[in-house]
Amino acid sequence: MAKLFRAVIMGPPGSGKGTISERIAQSFGLKHLSSGDFLRENIAANTEAGVLAKTYIERGLMVPDNVMTRLLLPRLEEMTRHSWLMDGFPCTLAQAKALNSTCDLDLVISLNIPYETLKDRLSDRWIHPASGRVYNRGFNPPRVQGRDDLSGEPLIQHDNDQPEALVARLRHYKDVAKPVIDLYKSKGILHTFSGTETDRIWPYINSLLSTKIPSRPETDTQHIPMP
Numbered sequence: 001m002a003k004l005f006r007a008v009i010m011g012p013p014g015s016g017k018g019t020i021s022e023r024i025a026q027s028f029g030l031k032h033l034s035s036g037d038f039l040r041e042n043i044a045a046n047t048e049a050g051v052l053a054k055t056y057i058e059r060g061l062m063v064p065d066n067v068m069t070r071l072l073l074p075r076l077e078e079m080t081r082h083s084w085l086m087d088g089f090p091c092t093l094a095q096a097k098a099l100n101s102t103c104d105l106d107l108v109i110s111l112n113i114p115y116e117t118l119k120d121r122l123s124d125r126w127i128h129p130a131s132g133r134v135y136n137r138g139f140n141p142p143r144v145q146g147r148d149d150l151s152g153e154p155l156i157q158h159d160n161d162q163p164e165a166l167v168a169r170l171r172h173y174k175d176v177a178k179p180v181i182d183l184y185k186s187k188g189i190l191h192t193f194s195g196t197e198t199d200r201i202w203p204y205i206n207s208l209l210s211t212k213i214p215s216r217p218e219t220d221t222q223h224i225p226m227p
Ligand SMILES: Nc1ncnc2c1ncn2[C@@H]1O[C@H](COP(=O)(O)OP(=O)(O)OP(=O)(O)O)[C@@H](O)[C@H]1O
Pocket: 011, 012, 013, 014, 018, 035, 036, 037, 039, 056, 057, 060, 061, 062, 063, 064, 068, 088, 089, 090, 091, 092, 095, 132
């Protein structure tokens, strides 16, 4: 069996983690795992952790490290037959250390996007809450304005995507992500990509990954929720 590939994508809110993860999943057949989607699934299923996580997310707070690691690490350990790309975890040093003790990462992608770009993108980010699918009126608009392409359900905007909340979210991201980025840099697995457009960053990520994972001709891989 080919060696499994395990990667993490990091970046501030709006940096394109979800968008780029989907492209990587399609091009290279990795499973796209998203901490946000996983939390939403647990909330929908009313699991004990989901009920607890909801109380934080509703208040715009991060879910505590121990809840995140208890939820996610067993799932990652179960993924013994698939290569994966994790989006949204780890986002603190404690989470990164816990992940480290569970598996060896091959690669970490860090997205470095200017503040003005993040602000513009997020103020126009529309979300389908049930699935986590995201749209942007200029970049990837829904087929019908205000409606999810697959379900036809209404799209919403998050209050914390608006510029007033963004400065605090970015400051928080910088504070908690810095030691995580330093850790991955010291391990020699960090690759940082800077720019204002996903379409211009993507070819560089694509060629980096092509040197590490064989690309797949078929494009049948969709976003796959965690088991
Ligand atoms: N690794 C994590 N640690 C703690 N809380 C998390 C983590 N990942 C997600 N969460 C919680 O789940 C919520 C939803 O996560 P999700 O990644 O979907 O959206 P987000 O915060 O809007 O991130 P982004 O804007 O970067 O996509 C977060 O706001 C946070 O409360």
